[in-house]
Amino acid sequence: MTTLSPDIQAQLTAQSIELPSWAFGNSGTRFKVFTTPGTPRDPYEKIADAAQVNRVTALAPAVALHIPWDKVDDYAALRTYANDLGVELGTINSNTFQDDDYKFGALTHEDAAVRRKAIDHHLECIDIMDATGSRDLKIWLAEGSNYPGQADLRGRQDRLHESLQEIYARLSGEQRLVLEYKFFEPAFYHTDVPDWGTSYVQVSALGERAMVCLDTGHHAPGTNIEFIVMQLLRLGKLGSFDFNSRFYADDDLIVGAADPFQLFRILFEVIRGGGLNNPDVAFMLDQCHNVEKKIPGQIRSVLNVQEMTARALLVDAEALRVAQLSGDVLAANAVFMDAFYTDVRPALGQWRESRGLAADPMAAYAASGYQEKIETERLGGVQASWGA
Amino acid sequence: MTTLSPDIQAQLTAQSIELPSWAFGNSGTRFKVFTTPGTPRDPYEKIADAAQVNRVTALAPAVALHIPWDKVDDYAALRTYANDLGVELGTINSNTFQDDDYKFGALTHEDAAVRRKAIDHHLECIDIMDATGSRDLKIWLAEGSNYPGQADLRGRQDRLHESLQEIYARLSGEQRLVLEYKFFEPAFYHTDVPDWGTSYVQVSALGERAMVCLDTGHHAPGTNIEFIVMQLLRLGKLGSFDFNSRFYADDDLIVGAADPFQLFRILFEVIRGGGLNNPDVAFMLDQCHNVEKKIPGQIRSVLNVQEMTARALLVDAEALRVAQLSGDVLAANAVFMDAFYTDVRPALGQWRESRGLAADPMAAYAASGYQEKIETERLGGVQASWGA
Amino acid sequence: MTTLSPDIQAQLTAQSIELPSWAFGNSGTRFKVFTTPGTPRDPYEKIADAAQVNRVTALAPAVALHIPWDKVDDYAALRTYANDLGVELGTINSNTFQDDDYKFGALTHEDAAVRRKAIDHHLECIDIMDATGSRDLKIWLAEGSNYPGQADLRGRQDRLHESLQEIYARLSGEQRLVLEYKFFEPAFYHTDVPDWGTSYVQVSALGERAMVCLDTGHHAPGTNIEFIVMQLLRLGKLGSFDFNSRFYADDDLIVGAADPFQLFRILFEVIRGGGLNNPDVAFMLDQCHNVEKKIPGQIRSVLNVQEMTARALLVDAEALRVAQLSGDVLAANAVFMDAFYTDVRPALGQWRESRGLAADPMAAYAASGYQEKIETERLGGVQASWGA
């Protein structure tokens, strides 16, 4: 059986993946949001659920919050609550897509008053970061337009720069701003930050602590995502990943579910470019569990990243270089595929047990009774979902 | 100036486009549904709005209903109300995507009880058709799965056939069933009716009065839609169009907004294949007005179809054949493009005036005071939207 | 270690994959065809190379020919030559894309004389089938147009039907016609057989022995290919596969190289639908080895199909059904993925040895000295490539 070298074990031990609080709430499509028993009603319950993921995997020690969905009166109390459950509060995500004022933009809006409101929202997010001890402010902008002519593309880009500058100036100490890009949706003609190039030029104009966030689901069909990973690492501007997977558009499926080999290639480039367990490159999930159970869905997700990281670490770098240098296409590909095709799961199970974890975290969670408990106890109240 | 020949005028006079009641309600994305002043609160108000579109264009004499969104106690009364406003009740659209029971399918569900419920819903729709005098039952199925392995693709296809058979058997007289296909969404791994081929084989297995519905927004990137129009007309199975346009996925934008030349090519093939003003081929809109005003959005839409039909009718068929037969690529393309590039709008304005309509229906609506009236009067109540 | 059950062993033993003669010749892009040492100069040398693939894998007992590229004076002699090397002559592929007369179409051409020539070419192919003992005539049509207006889409479809009818009528006994579809290229606006639906309606109009050929690289971005496999098997019209893989367009890469999980899903549906080792469903490769060595490229290809077939056979069908029926999305997916992630290579190696084959066919070929031999001996002459 494949065994994991001490070096690989060390890398896997160091790995951590941040969970999105919203993955524990309900989500769906424009057509329907299905509800599920046991869904959290408030940020505390979301954190409690996230802590379960970490408990069985030791992989997910932080929870990202979304403002205003996760607003509470006392962030210190929330932080203590999280810490007591063994997790940290992580990245703060802003939201400028659910207020009627933002129908035609937020940071890019033609109206200075709307921009002011949107900037102030971000400043409030940084206040929260100060309270939660979060390092990163993640900005995903839903801004764009639906019809040609509707918007002045150029003016919006300039206003975006000005708005971001004001937000960036408010960051203190080690705090960072990460700017996500997305090919399309919810805007259907143009999006103000549609590609890595735009995010890169916008954050480069801000300063060193502004970085790009790469969401693996946010690209045009056929895009070679690992190439972008390579390029952003080369440029020193890959701030974070939003992991998920997709078959079509921004489907937000479990990472690795749609194309495991793509995840392998991405992680190989992360390792190649020095991005693994590098504090500058945050690993996060950004997913929706529309039809599957949410806590097991998150466990499956972090395990997928872990398993594929192990496979990517198995690539025989030396043999690969020899084959590449000799122009032996099939040999180079074979070295690469050999790692991908190696079944690391038994070795990972053993390694988990050696660390005092269950060999199979999915089974451990199922056996824990937690799911039954929340389904029984969480009655009444309003289930959390996007928009609440 | 271009003038419209008597033949073209006759074709344009005969043209009619069915409006979707839901276009007058609020719509949006999974991220946010923006509300708009004056939005209807019930089916009567939707029909009243639709009648405005017909009043200024004389192009939209029918309104499609969506069940259960447009359920009323007395369909005869609704029908009379519509007729008094100069419009008919048109196609009945079923809905199997907003009930918790349908989380894993409706007509394809593994559980016979759920299939029963979904079939019964369609039988109820046919009852409504009997009451409204509607000819067509349009079925769009949101069914599919999100993850490989989740569903038995083959079994679902067989169950779909059985369910459709039972529904088809209930149709009477001149009633028809039209089956829409859609590339993806809301399911993200597989969709049970994803392409024209699947819709075609399913309706062909039912009988003569089962036809394909082609929604112009429901195809993979790059698909040559006019080719499918040609093929379905050739096979005698093009039952209806859902017109809209898209840049990315199923964006449901105003027809002709994203790619006017594509709309031209589609209408050219409609004419070529005998589908224009052919009662077997219903023209319908299926759109969302997320950020633009709804009634003017619908007026703009039917005008786009009318204008592009006029352009397509201008193609000099004889000159085109000569060029095609001689293998003169540039000459054939030039004949085609000459029609597309001809500005038919002044001639259409004159023709409208000759028929007692305003030359510019958009301006006529704006001047009518109707928009201000509904924005003032429709206070309170719950605005209609998807799901209500 | 994973072991292969007797049933799986039996299925793998029965499996056979037809090789394309043209994979052994040079190929490339419109920009450049790179030559490689040892490339065959005639059909005999191509067959000799193909036999090497079969020798080390016992998986590839037939070689498809392409006419006119593989025309010889004496097909009986070619057949004997092949048989002596342990392989059969397989599918005959026609070619209507490299003659100046076919610039604007072949079977669809406006000019009856050109159609006559194209039909006669196919009749000649059937004569060759009679001589070679081939069962299948495979037709891929490069026909289409580059500019809107250039061609009469509808007329071409009708003429295609008439031409195919005449060809089909010439088939005798057990001979079959398989019609390939392709999304685009070499035509850039419309293609006459662009999707499975068109191929299906065309072959259905011919008769029972006309079937669809599914080339895995010939679909629009995002297309769910396993769904089409399921549907065609359900309809009894899946005649053959052209296996290859692609990242972008019709890239013709080694099967399984771009998306191994997609190949797994396709083979799972083949098994689910009764298409594995079913004589009605031929497995063929259709690939180009532009930058990699050709014989090892073909060995790698058939091994990829074999390995992924083994993985797909490992799916626990019973457990999968239980999970599907209970609506447990994650459990169903886990059963599915468990098979995909299982490393079957060691067990396959043992099984090969038990059959008297080398455990590692790639290594066995490399050690055989054959490559060095052909590189040394095949000097002079004109290397085979597309068009020769």
Added chain:
Amino acid sequence: MTTLSPDIQAQLTAQSIELPSWAFGNSGTRFKVFTTPGTPRDPYEKIADAAQVNRVTALAPAVALHIPWDKVDDYAALRTYANDLGVELGTINSNTFQDDDYKFGALTHEDAAVRRKAIDHHLECIDIMDATGSRDLKIWLAEGSNYPGQADLRGRQDRLHESLQEIYARLSGEQRLVLEYKFFEPAFYHTDVPDWGTSYVQVSALGERAMVCLDTGHHAPGTNIEFIVMQLLRLGKLGSFDFNSRFYADDDLIVGAADPFQLFRILFEVIRGGGLNNPDVAFMLDQCHNVEKKIPGQIRSVLNVQEMTARALLVDAEALRVAQLSGDVLAANAVFMDAFYTDVRPALGQWRESRGLAADPMAAYAASGYQEKIETERLGGVQASWGA
């Protein structure tokens, strides 16, 4: 009838579009290159043909050369020949995709000797620029890999930078380097300069006289190209356009043929961003006339750009701003579409006549007898095509 304001006339008078010499040679796909009567046999004949385009349009006063396809012994003589025909020698295009040494890369190759050869080729191109008086060196790199693992993506990017630096350092005076990007092809897994972001960061690392070349056919499906135009103009890095159009991949069709409205939107952003008749932004064609006649194909192309520029200049910028500022989506879109739908062709015909040109350049060329002349006279010799 629409008339052209003096300002629009001035803009159109100033407009110039560079023709690619290779458009006059034969081209095709990997499947077949069809030959055409009258095709040039050498660079002189290509220039003669290009001069015909300029003669009837007064729009195309420069011809881009491709090295080595257009190598001559005496560039001064070629320049004089061109000048005598009323055209200039324009951009010099390098070629690193047709030499066996470049199978695995040129400027990015692992082997320093191959990089040396590729760099030297570019230095030779600059020598030619000195002789021809050309300002721009355009670099399109076919470099990439076909299989995951085949190449070290990161190392190639670093070597690309070093190679470009050496080439850039050789430029003198007003000479510029423009770096083209392309989504894919001829490499099928990764391309070393696949997107505007990569081209931008590479040229930004060189200096002020290195710019991005945007080829309108080189993007992923659905990409909003006018957004990239806007962004590159904003960043001051849009060096040139390669105009063409496409339905699928890099189809190289006549500009405006596939999606005229997209061309309109692109030209609108060019105007909006100050790129029209700005010497920093070169307009070039890069097309293939596979099935249509080449000289008329080029005439059609420059007219398409001219006509769409005229439409884009008709946009009522003030009305557009008012509508945008008020959030009136339909009004803003209507202002935009009104310009697009206006038929400028009659006014352009009159304007041409006022300048001493034929109203219809296509007809003027057809009537000139030039085509018949070259078809009769150019017998023997080897027709120019890619690779010669």
